[in-house]
Amino acid sequence: MKILAISCSPRINGNTVAMLEEVLRGARDKNADTELYSVSGKNLQPCDGCWACANSGKCHINDDMQELYEKIILADGLVFGTPIYFWGMTAQAKTILDRTIALNQPGQNLTNKVAGVIAVCGSLGLVDALKDFSYFFIQRRMLPANQVSAYLTNPEQLKEMAQCRKAACQLGEQIVQLVKMDFKYPEEYIQRHGAFGTHTR
Numbered sequence: 001m002k003i004l005a006i007s008c009s010p011r012i013n014g015n016t017v018a019m020l021e022e023v024l025r026g027a028r029d030k031n032a033d034t035e036l037y038s039v040s041g042k043n044l045q046p047c048d049g050c051w052a053c054a055n056s057g058k059c060h061i062n063d064d065m066q067e068l069y070e071k072i073i074l075a076d077g078l079v080f081g082t083p084i085y086f087w088g089m090t091a092q093a094k095t096i097l098d099r100t101i102a103l104n105q106p107g108q109n110l111t112n113k114v115a116g117v118i119a120v121c122g123s124l125g126l127v128d129a130l131k132d133f134s135y136f137f138i139q140r141r142m143l144p145a146n147q148v149s150a151y152l153t154n155p156e157q158l159k160e161m162a163q164c165r166k167a168a169c170q171l172g173e174q175i176v177q178l179v180k181m182d183f184k185y186p187e188e189y190i191q192r193h194g195a196f197g198t199h200t201r
């Protein structure tokens with residue numbers, strides 16, 4: 001079982017990574033293989049809306065997202081970590097979510113993958129980011145795990161925040177437990193997703 005943590009902070013040793021390390025510790029305690037991917041220093045271009053991926057199943061943008069696609073496809077469980085930037089997820093986090101539209105094909109989509117969230121901020125703005133991840137998981141037919149948020153301005157603070165570390169660690173354990181449940185949406189939902197939500201006339 002593979003659990004992939006994606007840090008969407010541009011800071012390689014910041015609060016988001018510190019929290020994700022706790023999550024992965026919990027997952028390893030439950031015998032999962034874990035990997036931490038950081039967007040720091042990566043070339044991640046925004047989706048240009050060309051829709052070529054709808055037919056090819058591939059994104060034409062030749063950047064570091066190509067490597068991340070491979071990691072996402074192989075992962076059974078994902079945990080996204082983002083700092084809050086002006087009441088929302090970082091641009092890098094949104095870029096990754098948008099670019100997964102290219103994984104909208106049988107055999108390489110997000111359907112049935114378990115997904116958790118870590119969000120960190122100094123004071124305000126967690127809820128909007130968590131809501132956006134929730135809609136994304138539901139729309140992509142993923143299985144949502146917990147969302148853990150923390151008020152952190154310095155990773156050193158986390159050493160004194162036992163409950164917060166425990167919640168992050170438990171998220172890792174929970175992701176493994178949920179993957180083991182092997183939840184599957186009915187086959188009809190696994191076909192290529194149509195419109196976003198249901199439209200009636």
Ligand SMILES: Cc1cc2nc3c(=O)[nH]c(=O)nc-3n(C[C@H](O)[C@H](O)[C@H](O)COP(=O)(O)O)c2cc1C
Nearest residue numbers: 009014015016083084085086087121122123124152
């Ligand atoms: C551009 C920018 C915008 C930010 N906006 C917010 C915000 O709206 N609310 C908040 O509480 N903290 C905000 N912060 C603070 C970060 O969310 C906070 O320091 C976080 O812990 C950084 O995580 P990191 O160390 O993983 O990068 C902002 C920081 C930056 C650089």
